[in-house]
Amino acid sequence: METRELAYFAAVAEELHIGRAAARLGMAQPPLSRAIQKLERRLGVRLLERSSRGVTLTPAGEVLAREAAKVLDAVAAATARTRRAGRADPRLVVALKPGGDGGLLPDILAAYPAHPDAVEVELVLCGVAERARLVRAGTADVAFLHSPYEDLTGFGSEPLVSEGSVAVVPAGHPLAGRERVRLADLDAGPVPRWPRDHSEITDPAALLQLVALGRLVVVAPESAGELVRRDLVCVPVADGPPTTVVLAWPEEARSRALAAFVRTAAAVAKGHGDADR
Amino acid sequence: METRELAYFAAVAEELHIGRAAARLGMAQPPLSRAIQKLERRLGVRLLERSSRGVTLTPAGEVLAREAAKVLDAVAAATARTRRAGRADPRLVVALKPGGDGGLLPDILAAYPAHPDAVEVELVLCGVAERARLVRAGTADVAFLHSPYEDLTGFGSEPLVSEGSVAVVPAGHPLAGRERVRLADLDAGPVPRWPRDHSEITDPAALLQLVALGRLVVVAPESAGELVRRDLVCVPVADGPPTTVVLAWPEEARSRALAAFVRTAAAVAKGHGDADR
DNA sequence: CGTCTCCATACCGTCAGGGTATGGGCCGCG
DNA sequence: CGCGGCCCATACCCTGACGGTATGGAGACG
Known part of the structure; x- marks a missing residue:
């Protein structure tokens, strides 16, 4: 065939x-x-x-x-x-969406070159659905994904950090001043909650625009909260789903440069976890 | 390309x-x-x-x-x-090596046809290395494998039963009368121990022949002990590696008949576990 | 019952892929 | 140092697979 x-x-x-x-x-x-x-x-x-x-x-x-x-x-x-293997300069292509690295990437990139197997790192910023596809298609070597939101079948993976959720609401919203909220508080209002509702929308800018207009409340991982516009407020969600940032690569990958990157990332994540305590 | x-x-x-x-x-x-x-x-x-x-x-x-x-x-x-999908009668092809089913297969085959999604089951008896290959190659739908001895990457899997190890020795062997032995006891003797030594030999008959000749001691899962020749004796190994019989199928398989088989097998295994207690 | 849609068949041309013959570089041996 | 052998590349030819156009035939719908 x-x-x-x-x-x-x-x-x-x-x-x-x-x-x-x-x-x-x-x-x-x-x-x-x-x-x-x-x-x-x-x-x-x-x-x-x-x-x-x-x-x-x-x-x-x-x-x-x-x-x-x-x-x-x-x-x-x-x-x-x-x-890519034929290119003169070996590179490691890392796919992530903006803010999808759990805040670890700067430290990872700083620590990685010290490793003996390290090579140039190329970052590919892409949309949510793209990342896994790029790795499966061989365009990227490794991606930052969010478990359990993304399908890890066929990937080797290393969990890096877990984090809670925040609700993104307009600054003037009744819940904006709260210390923390529960999902039930959000659903008590008249506004639909993403990703439960309207999960077909994936463009962050569009989502945040809807939030700013008071048409939607978004529940997202904490680290994504860093990126929202100044006219929006993030409130921790007590019973929000915990998200894990994982590094994922093709299961059969054998590259030393990749192994070094994964190990570096795991070490950095461990350090962050210790610092958080 | x-x-x-x-x-x-x-x-x-x-x-x-x-x-x-x-x-x-x-x-x-x-x-x-x-x-x-x-x-x-x-x-x-x-x-x-x-x-x-x-x-x-x-x-x-x-x-x-x-x-x-x-x-x-x-x-x-x-x-x-x-x-295979084009054949008139849908079948589920199950690959296993003789004795590699942990004793569960008769009950599974008895229970499976009652399931509404069940189809004809075809058994393929094959060698150790064959089983995973047959599933990867699409010739079989599912296989009984032994974890952690076999590589499960790319497979979905369901652990069925765990069991200890036995040492297979000739009837006249000094350890043959013991209630149980430790790996150190085996290694104290002059005889090499499979699979640590000579793991390149995979044919069971050849292995047992070597045991009978006093040239080798074999450590194997308990259930495999049922199959040894009458001139050999099995002694439980206290610190032998625990083996798990797992059912493995291609990760992306979506067949209802397969899902039914896996669920039946899991239920049967659970029943056996309860009965053992 | 006509017409439209969609797939199959008939027939033809072109080029990709395979075969044979031969050339050219490298190594080893006399 | 030159000769022969090994192995891959090039040159040239031929066949057949694949794609195109024209047309047929069967079912759906008004």
Whole structure:
């Protein structure tokens, strides 16, 4: 099975329409039809149920769609990792979202170069959903993720720091002066609470704008509270979900530079934890 | 990058000799040379260091060799899983080595069909190293593995039962009559102890033959002791490593039939544990 | 019942990939 | 020091796989 065929099938499985899939692949419809038929013949399995309204996946087709996605991911990762390994200067690419490092990154970056296996560190700031994807795709070596909000399957990981939650409210909000609040206090008001409600919004600026307008209350990890606008106030949430900042890398990674980074980060986190006590 | 090219590169990376790799691939040397060059051009990276004695891998080549193996595994798994999903009768393929089920399998097989998501179960009896490979390759859906002896990375897993170790010795052995022994007792004798020594031997019959000849002492999980020949004796090892029989499946598996099997197995294991108390 | 939509088939051209022949560098040996 | 052998690269040719265009046929819908 060639990757080209798998990419074809993946497109068809997404579009459920051979013509549209062909257009997306930049090719004509007949060769795509034939390519899928050929796949079916070679596998000895029907993958598509054809009708005059489009196509649907058979159970085997569903399986192949999932497997094909994995293969294509692996191929993309192979390309990216090989390219990066071929660059003259070895680098460690670290993906994080702004404020997503639990405040540890400055100390980590300061301590890391002292390690004998250390290499240049490149930081990639990206959105929430991007980070895990970059690591899976081989574009980044390691990412700061938030457990349990993000899926760690397929990653090796090292928990760094745990922290509580704060509620972000406008400065004039009735709860703004409180020492701490409970989730029930937030829900007593008329305003929806993110991420329970409207979790489809992921842009921080947009979220905070809604908070400033009094249309939303946001519950977020403490460290994210450092980044909010001056017209907003953070109040600790007593029963808020605890969040752990974890370092995550591809499970099979064997790079010494990466291992050194993880160990440095763990040591720095331990130091911070001790200092907090 | 096509899978064909990755297979080519994988062969070259293993042989470190383009001519031999070509022979193994059933093709002539020049097209293989060109295929690798093309890969290098497309990736913009040198993969091989050529000399008149053969080739060696550059660092980028090492990376690609690992990544290519992963891709090829994923492709093989995709083929196997799709083919199996296309078969008329859905089946759950369970891989285990003889005696590797901790004695739970009969009860699991008895209880499983009652579950609404249950399907036919096919058992594949195989060697020690085979089991994990079969699951990774998509030939089996789930395997009984022994933790911590086997690598569970990339697998979802459910621990079933833990058990102690026994030493397997000939009937006439000085320790054969003891109630229990310690590892130090075994090492006091002149005979090497498996798996610490000679762990390259994996065939059970061969191992037991060596035990019978007084050339080896084997430390194994209790349940494996059921299977030894009548001329051998099992003595509990007080400080032997505890072994856990775990059920392992591909992390991303989503089949209902598999989930039902795992849940049934966990329930049966819990029942056994209670009964033991 | 006509028409539209969508997939399959027929037929054709092109180029990628594989084969054979041969060249060129490096090493080892006489 | 020169010769031969080993191994990879280049040159050249050919086949067939893959993609394109044209068209057929089956089901859905008005």
